[in-house]
Amino acid sequence: MTLQLGVIGTGAIGRDHIHRITNKLSGAKIVAVTDVNSEQAHAVVKAENINAKVYKTGHDVINASDVDAILVTSWGPSHEEFVLASIAAGKPVFCEKPLATTAAACKRIVDAEIAHGKQLVQVGFMRRYDQGYRALKKVIDNGQIGEALMVHCAHRNPSVDSTYTGDMALTDSFVHEIDVLRWLLNDDYISAQVILPRRTRLADKNLQDPHFVLLETKQGIRIDAEIFVTCKYGYDIQCQVVGETGTANLPEPLSVLMRSEAKLSTEILTDWKKRFLSSYDSELQEWIDSTIKGEMHGPSAWDGYFASVTADACVAAKHSGNIIPITMPERPAFYARK
Amino acid sequence: MTLQLGVIGTGAIGRDHIHRITNKLSGAKIVAVTDVNSEQAHAVVKAENINAKVYKTGHDVINASDVDAILVTSWGPSHEEFVLASIAAGKPVFCEKPLATTAAACKRIVDAEIAHGKQLVQVGFMRRYDQGYRALKKVIDNGQIGEALMVHCAHRNPSVDSTYTGDMALTDSFVHEIDVLRWLLNDDYISAQVILPRRTRLADKNLQDPHFVLLETKQGIRIDAEIFVTCKYGYDIQCQVVGETGTANLPEPLSVLMRSEAKLSTEILTDWKKRFLSSYDSELQEWIDSTIKGEMHGPSAWDGYFASVTADACVAAKHSGNIIPITMPERPAFYARK
Amino acid sequence: MTLQLGVIGTGAIGRDHIHRITNKLSGAKIVAVTDVNSEQAHAVVKAENINAKVYKTGHDVINASDVDAILVTSWGPSHEEFVLASIAAGKPVFCEKPLATTAAACKRIVDAEIAHGKQLVQVGFMRRYDQGYRALKKVIDNGQIGEALMVHCAHRNPSVDSTYTGDMALTDSFVHEIDVLRWLLNDDYISAQVILPRRTRLADKNLQDPHFVLLETKQGIRIDAEIFVTCKYGYDIQCQVVGETGTANLPEPLSVLMRSEAKLSTEILTDWKKRFLSSYDSELQEWIDSTIKGEMHGPSAWDGYFASVTADACVAAKHSGNIIPITMPERPAFYARK
């Protein structure tokens, strides 16, 4: 069986996903697309050389009779609408992060999905599909370092553009750690604190940079994370889990070890797009595979909701200087950990 | 367009290739299979849940009208026959290494392909598709270490089974280095010397282990390679290219860095099958893509022939203790480097 | 000129220092020793084969006419007394850490030294003499990573014995970071916070382990440090400084890189005594050299005082759960940074 997909939003990541599904992955094909910029939708269909119909709206895509499942890759503010509509149509939907732009909207999606009675929604937190994070999780799950006690992280970008403002370090960058660490630790958060270290002079003067975030989990695990988006030297994601008998680090991306110009070195990526390239492939291949089987294994609507509530707590912690509790309803059995 | 494939030989690697083409790759499907053990062919079709017809012989597969291209994954001695038949049928053929079991047989394939007038044959030297070797080649091609002068290699297996005998270290293990280094350096070999170091007491007592091989290229580059198939500690492929201004190493496979039990460590693989897993994916995906376009970019029949002649020279060098010249006809324009 | 030294306390470290001064270092010799356990003092003189007189008390050593300078290596509670007596006698004194066991006692030493009018006191914070920390400081001072913004540390011991209780993680272990980081950053602390992560089940059940400490400096640099004294795997001191353009890590101790048993590994020390062995040599050699020249360059009484006040603040932060300000008098010109 070939899964027939409709794509809402043919911008940067929409097109990337269309390309990989068509040329690298197995089991699915794009039969419908749309974009508010319909010219662009047509252009992508042509450039990618796919046999897909261009619809006027996301709702048309969702309701097209040959569309088995939906990819939402439009701007964040439109996600809630299309995810709810997909649920209403009873069709599986892969929604790029964020699930929605407010915790309340995420909650509405969770409620709708529970009401529907079957999980249909997957959120695009691709780090769970990264080979490195998976290897790290295996080490922890195997008990190779005992129980996890602390996690030390860094999320560094060489620089950001002028659209990166306000609390995006927390809501756009750190949100990836928020999701992946809950999954890595099989745990949930109960409080957040944000410390503002000495500012770098190299960031835009309206931007606080770096941030230092502390999260506490239900089990008492303490996570500290540096988010430093003007670090200049590269795009660098680090994660060290400290357990009772050892520590384990997220692997560095594969790189040629060189001896040159008085340095023994490996390259650090500078373009974030390259860092998780193959994670996107695995994420979508596994989504296709499980969708065909009528299953859902990836980051759920609940995970999208938890991420949203946690990011909000971080923002509140930052602005108040206080330790902010993270309060979520009890995890519904519907979203039980597998 | 979907490329329709016929597979000859549904043993270990045949089945692996069927699985990846069906479940992970894009653009091809298996429509025909065969194996001298026809029961096994049927079993694979069933287990992999594919819609493929089981034929009696490889020739039936090659000649089936719905078969666009062939995968030869039967035992080495049968390769020549099926590759020649594919050429005769004018169909693209991917043949697992070795191209054939003698240099003379390889030469017959080369001659047949030239006579046919268009490249149809690709040999399964998958290391050229390894992310690590590709990154290494890029460093060299970019001039980041100047001109290559020397290459230091190691090819180590934890152990081998009792079918691994005689000169297989040269003809079965080292042959991968033979191919990948010619490609890496854009160069050809002119002589070989084989040194027999002190034997490990941990190898089967009839097996010489390790070997130390020296190759000389046309440009004067000197390659040294340790082949050590009872090294106990892991499956470990190392390659350092020394250039005029620096050195570059084949990347280590991605691994979790651990601090545990008084060691700072990363894991070394022990199962060779895991080392080049994703190379097989890329190898076949790229073969499918280029075959659909009517092109041929991978290791050619000429490369298979060169590997065979070089391995023979290594064997002669080992048994004589001498430096043995490697003599090949001039590279035909037909196989010009691209 | 040979510096003639008197040693007060011939326990573990006292004897180590006697041995290194006698057999490895240049420019000094031991002429006087004492210990409350006088038998042991005699035994050490004999075992180390030195020509030193055994005195009854530390004061006798300090006042001996052939003693140019003093080494105080007795138990902490006796340090104040002997350091003050050395100052009174106008003799240079090297005092093992801690300078004294309370901040008030440290302050009395500082006051006495200022009153004396010339620096005489050096405290045994040997990490400043570690090759690794020195290399790290050079990188920072050279501006190779821009201005320092954050420091991430870990101080891990495999295990501690039953005498290690209460807040010793802060006052005995972390105190080394307290001193060395002020020196490394050329900065002072203004607040401390202590977080208690999930406890390891492998520590004595009366011991909180690990601790996670946050320090803030005058310049706004944020330091986070994990102190984990039952980490099982080894004695491991880590320090990463994050600057505006890069990060720099304390070097790992020199170790043989091994490939063995499916691991690529280097050894981690388990015995803390081995970690800073050569730092003790440099510390004392440089102290001898500068003392001969009538100079004083090492950790001063002021540094000992600052360390004491900071450790106290950490203890208060731990027990209150609050962020505790670190308040010190203005640095006197007498102790100006050089």
Added chain:
Amino acid sequence: MTLQLGVIGTGAIGRDHIHRITNKLSGAKIVAVTDVNSEQAHAVVKAENINAKVYKTGHDVINASDVDAILVTSWGPSHEEFVLASIAAGKPVFCEKPLATTAAACKRIVDAEIAHGKQLVQVGFMRRYDQGYRALKKVIDNGQIGEALMVHCAHRNPSVDSTYTGDMALTDSFVHEIDVLRWLLNDDYISAQVILPRRTRLADKNLQDPHFVLLETKQGIRIDAEIFVTCKYGYDIQCQVVGETGTANLPEPLSVLMRSEAKLSTEILTDWKKRFLSSYDSELQEWIDSTIKGEMHGPSAWDGYFASVTADACVAAKHSGNIIPITMPERPAFYARK
């Protein structure tokens, strides 16, 4: 007891040794010096602020009644004369490498020392005192990698000056490997082969660079070594021992790990003088200590002789292109391995 030393040759290394003995080491002092350039001898005495008499000739130094032992740090061609005279005077002598400039001269020293009846000569092969090589030897001696089978080495300099010509790569650079590997492996050499790889265009056009040397030991261990003295990127000494169950590498010198400018890197030294700095300290401290005890543990005259014969064989192998046997008399019991 303080060992009273006479130094013959106050050039670069002579002065270095005078400085370290006077200011860093314990147990010896310089009481006599000489140099054919007597002005320079006087200048060094003054600059180093030592109380040493300047003699007219090396023989005057050797025969001075207050001189207990001799350091020969003059040019190579004068070594034989002064070492023989020291033996004649019955005084211990530390002679910088080479012991003498021909194998025949080395043999004369060996014969004289045997005739004298007690070992007096130590040769300045300081690598045996390097912390890294010592750690590596410990791993081998502990059986951590089983029996050694192969050794892969590299000896790289960024560049050499115009006085570096002819076969100095073998006689001046590689000679350090020749000595240290015999010691590391507790083995002797029986043959040498030298391969001339593709030349770098960055070396002086009269200089063959790099060389690739193969040595065979009595036990059948095979050593390969690249000597590349215009490698541009740094002074880099590498050594990997391959044993039956694992491999062990000479540790890299301690260095700050940096993340900067899209690179994860450690520094590689460029100045060879810095690479073995602390080895010189240990070498001389241990020589002083053992000399005081009337013992001799370091590289012996026999080792100097073996190095000379091996270097000669390498030169012959280079010029002939052949595998050259290394023939030495039986090791006399006088020089038995301890």
